[in-house]
Amino acid sequence: MRTLYHFAASPFSRRTRLALAHKKLDVVLKDTRAEPALHEEVKKLWPMRTIPVMVDDDLVLGDSTAITRYLDRAYPSAPPVWPTDTRALQAALEITALVDGALNTIVDLGSRYYALHTHDAWTKVLDEMVGRAQGALNVLSDRAAARGARSMTDAGWCAADMWLFTMTAWMEALPERAKTLPHIAQVVSLPWSLPAPIARWADAFRDREDVKSLG
DSSP states (O other), rough: OOOOEEEEOOOOHHHHHHHHHHHTTTOOOETTTTTHHHHHHHHHHHHTOSSSSEETTTTEEEHHHHHHHOOOOOOTSSSSSSSSSSSHHHHHHHHHHHHHHHHHHHHHHHHHGGGGGTTHHHHHHHHHHHEEEEEHHHHHHHHHHHTTSSSSTTTOEEEHHHHHHHHHHHHHHHHHTTTTTTHHHHHHSSOOOOOOOHHHHHHHHTTOOOHTTTO
C-alpha cells in the first residue's frame, strides 16, 4: 500500500496530498508529528530526514517536487500534476520555484537558523534573505492578481495552484498557531508579509473538495 509520511499543517506535505487526490491515488497517511515514534521510521527510510516521504512498493522518495514528478511518470493515465503543454509548464515551474524560494527561506530563518538571531551579523543576513523571500511573494502576488479567480496556468488546476494555495493557507494560519508554538512564533516575528492579492486568489479555491479534505 502506498504510504505518505507527512505533517498535517506542512505546505510541502499538503501539496503532496493534493497531488495524490488529483490523481485519485489511494494513500495511507502517517502523521509523524501526531506519532513521534514515526520520526525514527522516517530517518531510516530517507537520509535527508525531511517530510514528506512517500513509499510506493519498493520506492522511497522524499521532496514534494520529486514525489509529484514521479507520480506523473508512474501513473500517466491519471490526471497530470505538472502541465504537459510547454507554456503552461514554464509558468508552473516559475510559480513553484518562487513558492519554494519564499517558503524555504522563511522556514529556515524562523527555525533552523533562528538560534543565530543574537549574532551581530543577524540583522544584515535577515534583511538580505527576507528581502529575497518577500521579492518572490511580490512577484507571485502580481501573477495571482493577473489570474483573478482562475488557475495559475491555462492547464487548469495543477502543481502551480497546489504549491501556491498550500503556501497561502499555511501563512494565513501562522498567527493562530504562534499562540501555542514557539517555533511558529519565531517565523511570525520575521519581517515578511503575505500580499493581499494572493489571499484573494486563494479564495476561489477554498471550497474545492480536495482542499477541504486537508483539514
